[in-house]
Amino acid sequence: MGTAQASVGVIVVAAGSGTRLGYGLPKAQVPLAGEPILAHALRGVLAAGVAARICVAVPAGDTVLRKLCAGFAAQHPDVVISTVDGGASRAASVAAALRGLGDGVDAVLVHDAARALTPPEVFQRVAAALAAGARAVVPAVAVVDTIKTARPSTGAEADIAPEKVAATVDRAHLRAVQTPQGFDAAALARAHESLAGLGPGEADGITDEALLMERGGVDVMLVPGSAQALKITTQLDLAVAEALLAARQPRRIMEG
Numbered sequence: 317m318g319t320a321q322a323s324v325g326v327i328v329v330a331a332g333s334g335t336r337l338g339y340g341l342p343k344a345q346v347p348l349a350g351e352p353i354l355a356h357a358l359r360g361v362l363a364a365g366v367a368a369r370i371c372v373a374v375p376a377g378d379t380v381l382r383k384l385c386a387g388f389a390a391q392h393p394d395v396v397i398s399t400v401d402g403g404a405s406r407a408a409s410v411a412a413a414l415r416g417l418g419d420g421v422d423a424v425l426v427h428d429a430a431r432a433l434t435p436p437e438v439f440q441r442v443a444a445a446l447a448a449g450a451r452a453v454v455p456a457v458a459v460v461d462t463i464k465t466a467r468p469s470t471g472a473e474a475d476i477a478p479e480k481v482a483a484t485v486d487r488a489h490l491r492a493v494q495t496p497q498g499f500d501a502a503a504l505a506r507a508h509e510s511l512a513g514l515g516p517g518e519a520d521g522i523t524d525e526a527l528l529m530e531r532g533g534v535d536v537m538l539v540p541g542s543a544q545a546l547k548i549t550t551q552l553d554l555a556v557a558e559a560l561l562a563a564r565q566p567r568r569i570m571e572g
């Protein structure tokens with residue numbers, strides 16, 4: 317897009333069911349420090365100050381998250397905040413929100429509600445790289461574990477353990493990618509057109525939009541992500557997020 321004045325739309329995908337979290341509620345509704353996960357995610361987007369429009373994909377038929385978004389919209393009349401029904405896969409939810417965002421934005425940031433504590437600086441880094449001319453930008457962190465590939469054990473080995481190491485990967489070049497992922501709006505729309513007609517099973521393999529860009533031969537630039545942008549997937553992640561939020565509170569100074 318190449319100009320700092322470009323209009324940015326942010327998609328927040330919040331239509332997932334949260335099966336692995338196992339809370340019995342759609343994940344974006346699950347309370348984190350007393351508020352739905354989506355409320356934290358929206359506050360992060362708004363604090364970054366990069367969005368002219370925000371479109372949130374919520375579970376089809378949901379009224380709780382729609383009401384939450386309407387409350388944010390009332391408090392932020394300077395930003396157009398809308399909701400759409402999400403789809404059966406993350407990719408389908410992104411596609412629905414892309415349509416909901418409409419024309420008139422130069423760049424689109426796609427963000428997981430599940431990465432609810434992403435610091436505003438991460439949004440700003442992604443937006444700045446787009447403004448500097450990148451067509452696709454992803455926040456990333458280095459991988460800290462030693463990574464090995466596995467293959468099934470065979471014969472007598474299978475009685476000891478189901479898998480064995482196939483190889484150890486050189487982690488120097490490995491990056492764990494996060495959201496928000498930023499794209500030139502036209503390039504993202506074209507990439508998503510290529511998904512039309514995919515079944516839900518096939519769409520499940522599209523775990524992020526950067527993959528679509530890579531397939532289309534677009535260079536995907538990496539900017540620093542943040543450990544705080546963890547994806548709340550399991551109960552352990554929710555506990556970590558609670559602890560992170562508690563640590564963000566101004567500390568009380570005991571006097572006397």
Ligand SMILES: Nc1ccn([C@@H]2O[C@H](COP(=O)(O)OP(=O)(O)OP(=O)(O)O)[C@@H](O)[C@H]2O)c(=O)n1
Nearest residue numbers: 329330331332333334335336404405409429430
């Ligand atoms: N059909 C879907 C599936 C996922 N998402 C969103 O995509 C992000 C990443 O998905 P994940 O964290 O894996 O969420 P869930 O699909 O809810 O998790 P699970 O697989 O445990 O059910 C989340 O913000 C989630 O709400 C979505 O909008 N629509």
Ligand SMILES: C[C@](O)(CO)[C@H](O)COP(=O)(O)O
Nearest residue numbers: 406428493494495523524547
């Ligand atoms: C987009 C993402 O958050 C980047 O790490 C991730 O790919 C989403 O994954 P999931 O398959 O929806 O859990």
